[in-house]
Amino acid sequence: MSFDLDPQYVVYLFAALAAGLFVEGIYLLFFNSRSYRKNINRRLKVMDGQVDRESVLVQLRRERGLSSGGDYRFSLTSLNRLILQSGTTVGIGKMLIYIAVGALFAFGAVMVTRESILEAFGAALFCSTLLPLLVLKFKRSRRQKAFGAQFPDALDIIVRSLRAGHPVPIAITMVAREMADPIGSEFGIVADEITYGADLETAMRNLYFRIGQDDLPLFVTAVAIQSSTGGNLGEILENLSAVIRQRFKMRRKIPALASEGRASAMILSSLPILMFLIVQVITPQFYASVWHEDLTKIALAAAAGWMGIGNFIMYKMVNFKV
Numbered sequence: 001m002s003f004d005l006d007p008q009y010v011v012y013l014f015a016a017l018a019a020g021l022f023v024e025g026i027y028l029l030f031f032n033s034r035s036y037r038k039n040i041n042r043r044l045k046v047m048d049g050q051v052d053r054e055s056v057l058v059q060l061r062r063e064r065g066l067s068s069g070g071d072y073r074f075s076l077t078s079l080n081r082l083i084l085q086s087g088t089t090v091g092i093g094k095m096l097i098y099i100a101v102g103a104l105f106a107f108g109a110v111m112v113t114r115e116s117i118l119e120a121f122g123a124a125l126f127c128s129t130l131l132p133l134l135v136l137k138f139k140r141s142r143r144q145k146a147f148g149a150q151f152p153d154a155l156d157i158i159v160r161s162l163r164a165g166h167p168v169p170i171a172i173t174m175v176a177r178e179m180a181d182p183i184g185s186e187f188g189i190v191a192d193e194i195t196y197g198a199d200l201e202t203a204m205r206n207l208y209f210r211i212g213q214d215d216l217p218l219f220v221t222a223v224a225i226q227s228s229t230g231g232n233l234g235e236i237l238e239n240l241s242a243v244i245r246q247r248f249k250m251r252r253k254i255p256a257l258a259s260e261g262r263a264s265a266m267i268l269s270s271l272p273i274l275m276f277l278i279v280q281v282i283t284p285q286f287y288a289s290v291w292h293e294d295l296t297k298i299a300l301a302a303a304a305g306w307m308g309i310g311n312f313i314m315y316k317m318v319n320f321k322v
Helices: 007-030 032-038 042-047 053-063 077-086 092-114 117-163 168-178 183-195 200-211 216-229 233-257 259-282 294-318
Strands: none
Touching: 042 053, 042 183, 053 183, 077 117, 077 200, 092 117, 117 168, 117 183, 117 200, 117 216, 117 233, 168 183, 183 200, 200 216, 216 233, 233 259, 259 294
């Protein structure tokens, strides 16, 4: 069966393709830069179309679980700090609604599948207490790592701005305007707090409370000392940027050097379980004669506990902070 393609339709196809590419080029030329500037970070997106920067600051604070004045909303300081440092922007009210819906869904799913109200209640309790905490801790750890990876570049921007003759608040504003989240919005909040009455040291300490990253106290202390006693802040921050980069490089080098130990630990831990599964598949009756014995259960529990101790020791050997 032959297929004849009319050249006229080919011309129409290429004409439509060229028209589409032309429209895309016009969009990228005139509109994409504005869209890109707006979507660099959350603060710039909120500022789009709003003249009052104070309302933007209040909105960003409330999204992060703070009051309009920048204080914690709840008396549980540790929980409020965890929500704040995780970078969650859905708000406390919506978060509680999501947790309640998740707990009800887990209760209904376990009740339908297991038909046990005790197990369903346990699943709902897990989804409403422990699971949100684990998610928030994971998000906090990921956010702190992202902030640490961006931090040296932000210091370089501040150093270049200071050498150009700009004051520290203007240098911080440049970081907020040029860098993506999480560091862009956080430095933007610092700039807005300074604009609306907070001193530089207080704004910097608020930044550390919102992030909790390990390298931030060095930056906060350097800025606080320079604001009170003077000195060449640009040189100090340049040296600090180099130190943070070297620490970051060392942190990356450690997992590479410890990869052999981690691979050995995974192989040694999985080998007994893998061999047990292979024996069970090949000869299902191999352990049938001793499976019901109490001594077998005790031996398996002891082996699992001993393996857990060994895995914990190997984990400590290949994971450590710099």
